[in-house]
Amino acid sequence: MGHALAIIGLGKIVRDQHLPALAGCDALTLAATVDPVAAALPGVPHFASVEAMFDAGIRLDAAAICTPPQMRAAIALPLLARGIGAFLEKPPAAGMAQAALLADAARCSGATLFTAWHSRMAAGVEPARQWLAGRVIEEVTITWREDVRQWHPLQPWIWQAGGMGVFDPGINALSILTAILPDAVMLEAARLEVPGNCQTPIAARLSLRSANGTPITADFDFRQEGEQTWRIRVDTDAGALLLDNGGAVLTLPGSAPAIAPDEEYPALYRRFAHLLDTGTSDFDLAPLALVADAFLLGEVVQVDDFHE
Structure with a gap:
């Protein structure tokens, strides 16, 4: 059973x-x-x-x-x-x-x-982590832009205090980032765009840095129309690694994109069952800490009201 x-x-x-x-x-x-x-x-x-x-x-x-x-x-x-x-x-x-x-x-x-952290289970994430190990990482660029009306329809909690706003999807990118980089990451500055009728941001721009000095930028936006973008680009001494579609598609230098079926949630439940079997925990707060720091350190800019 x-x-x-x-x-x-x-x-x-x-x-x-x-x-x-x-x-x-x-x-x-x-x-x-x-x-x-x-x-x-x-x-x-x-x-x-x-x-x-x-x-x-x-x-x-x-x-x-x-x-x-x-x-x-x-x-x-x-x-x-x-x-x-x-x-x-x-x-x-x-x-x-x-x-x-x-x-x-x-x-x-x-x-x-x-x-x-379901996005860590995306097909390209673990191969990306392995490929990056031992390489010189020069720069990381995150672009996470989606249409909130499509992905979070009629969910008012997301705009209320504690609801995270654009960080609800953006934290997925940060969960991948903190999984694939060999060094810890810290936030240096942030710009949070908050609609006048909301308490959480509809867009955010983050400046981060890894422990060894690698510059990282992240662009999160809930106002994207048309094609949606969930991309992480990692520039290294061996070329640029790309993770697209939220980590599902991995492109390594000189290679064609590698695409695999979506197994994120089945993998999460297999992992959870193993933890229950062994009486252990897996409680990583690194992505949440970066979001918390964005709210602590971020410059808040009021933008136009948001309406469904």
Whole structure:
């Protein structure tokens, strides 16, 4: 039967990605769902709150928390206290202090804690990391521009404090960046463009640097129309490496683009099942720390109001 898992939050990402991935994972069994608004799935116990699920006596080994980020820490803490492993959709929390509390709770209870950076599981990411190892990295340029109306329709939480705005997709790029570079990365400066009727940025420009001095720039924008762009370019002493389509397509110098099927979420659940089996955690906060620093250090510029 595998580990008994609850899914908390039944939004678009769950229906598009989590449920199909779980259906193909024998190591995990969907035991319950929690959402105060969404309809139940056929044949799966459904609850309006985590407390109601606890009261019903559902046996759980783990839970995937797929709510807006503002809610994740408060939901995860009582689960971890009961020894229930937590799979946290990205970003794992709305702030670094919340994330630190989760790490402490997992250490105290021995529960598994997993930051599910799905873009790190894109087909080109691990080959890119291996190719870059030992090479001189001269410059990194990130261009992550998409249409928010297409990818986040009618999701007002993304514009509220803690919702991340354009960093909701942008943190995917930072998760890849911190996975493929051999050195740690720090933020030096940021420009955040915030609509007058929102609390989070619709666009951001970041200046970063690796520990060995490599300059890195990132351009995040939610206002892209037409072709969408999710690209990381790494210039090295051996030529330029390109990761396109969010890490799915890798192009090495002198080679044709390498394209592979999308296996991000199946790979995440396989990884989570392994962590549960071994009683270990994988809780990397490097991408979240860079976003937090952008809010701390960034120059805020007001731009036109955003309307769906």
